[in-house]
Amino acid sequence: MSYAGDLSPHEAWAKLEEGALLVDVRTVGEWALTGTPDTTGTPHPPLFLQWNLAGGIPNPQFIAQLRQLAAEAGNTELLFLCRSGVRSVAAAHAATDAGFTSYNVLEGFEGEPDRQGERTVNGWRNRGLPTNAENY
Numbered sequence: 001m002s003y004a005g006d007l008s009p010h011e012a013w014a015k016l017e018e019g020a021l022l023v024d025v026r027t028v029g030e031w032a033l034t035g036t037p038d039t040t041g042t043p044h045p046p047l048f049l050q051w052n053l054a055g056g057i058p059n060p061q062f063i064a065q066l067r068q069l070a071a072e073a074g075n076t077e078l079l080f081l082c083r084s085g086v087r088s089v090a091a092a093h094a095a096t097d098a099g100f101t102s103y104n105v106l107e108g109f110e111g112e113p114d115r116q117g118e119r120t121v122n123g124w125r126n127r128g129l130p131t132n133a134e135n136y
Contacts, residue, residue, distance in 0.1 A: 012103070028054075
């Protein structure tokens with residue numbers, strides 16, 4: 001089964017304002033290194049749930065953990081975000097298969113790299129959406 005669709009970062013923000021739940025599937029190291037989305041002003045704080053564990057090992061408890069965290073938030077419409085939009089597609093597919101209404105946030109948190117390899121082209125952070133990454 002395919003997930004519900006792809007959203008630009010700004011489309012995702014509009015859905016968050018309506019009550020959807022953002023799920024950041026990057027790693028703990030990525031959250032620490034580049035910051036995280038800030039959903040202050042929307043009904044729900046983001047969920048932080050690694051799709052892959054340290055060393056790139058798939059998280060075998062991803063769906064079980066997602067069920068628990070999403071139930072606590074009382075929401076089943078989920079928006080998945082990763083660094084550049086690859087892991088979030090896989091997570092959206094898995095969550096859809098588990099019964100959630102799932103969207104992928106295009107471009108990810110950091111977006112694509114420019115010619116120098118810096119992630120400045122697009123993505124949540126580069127589109128000016130709220131983050132806790134002011135010092136990154």
